[in-house]
Amino acid sequence: MTTTESGRGEQTRKLIVDTALRLFSELGYEKTTMRAIASAAGVSVGNAYYYFASKxxxxxxxxxxxxxxxxxxxxxxxxxxxxxxEQLMGILRAGIEVWRPHHEFGGKFIGLAAVPGSPLSPFSPESAQSREMAMDVYRRFVAGTTLKMDAQLREQLPDFLFLAQLGLVAYWVHDQSPNQQRTTKVMELAVPYLEDLIGLSRHKVFRAMTTRALGLIKLLNPYH
Known part of the structure; x- marks a missing residue:
């Protein structure tokens, strides 16, 4: 495949995805068929299935x-x-800016992802690639932070931050304040508080509390 063909293929993929998102918003996920997506995108049904085997x-x-x-x-x-x-706020704000254009129908995706066994769940095997990309963000962040903390907590912190991000997205989807300002305020209050708690974990006097927190993180993480 030439570079030009590859570029056209990526453009077609993006066109189909953008068209599907518009139809999901207008018609609903269940009522939107691959045939309708192909028609609205101006491609053949076979071409749509060539790029995407299913919705x-x-x-x-x-x-x-x-x-x-x-x-x-x-x-x-x-x-x-x-x-x-500063860095964690930057990471979360960057996410909010990426998600912002999709706020109107974000709840529909949350609903689909929440169905037990759904391939659209962030914990499904089908979501492994996007999940690993998200997890890697927090692994890099935790590995590079200069904040002193308990060694075991540092090891498990990326898992916790990924789960926290999922919770934040769910809150943001339901946030009807102008430009989801309430979500931003929650972040501004929660992140410094989290930094304080994590910093305390390095002190022996808080060891018992840290151990309980680690146990909770393991329990919440579906991969443990």
């Missing part, structure tokens, strides 16, 4: 697009440096 695969591509956009913002944040709170 679920198409949504996974959307997830990957969001992760790649987020990663670009994250790279800038990590390259800039700063305190634990």
């Amino acid at each position: 679920e695969v198409l949504v996974q591509e959307f997830y990957l697009q969001l992760q790649k956009e987020h990663l670009a913002g994250v790279n800038e944040v990590l390259a800039k440096g700063g305190s634990f709170s």
Whole structure:
């Protein structure tokens, strides 16, 4: 395949994804068929299926697009440096900016992902690539932070931050304040508080509390 053909293929993939998202918003996920997506995108049904075997695969591509956009913002944040709170706020804000255009129908995707066994769940095997990209963001962040903390907590902190991000997205989807300002305020209050708690973990007097927190993180993480 030539570079030109590859570029056209990527453009077609993006066109199909963008068209599908518009139809999901207008018609609903269940009522939107691959035939309707192909027709609205101006491609053949066979071409649509060539790129995406199902609607679920198409949504996974959307997830990957969001992760790649987020990663670009994250790279800038990590390259800039700063305190634990500054960098974590930067990572979360970059995510919010990527998700913002999709707020109107974000709840529909949350609903689909929440169905037990759904391939659209962030914990499903089908979501492994986008999940690993998100997890790697927090592994890089934790590995580079200068904040002193308990060694075992440092090891498990990326898992916790990934789970916290999922919770933040769910809150953001339901946030009807102008430009989701309430979500931003939650972040501004929670992140410095989290930094304080993590910093305390290095002191022996808080060892018992840290051990309980580690146990909770393991229990919440579906991969343990």
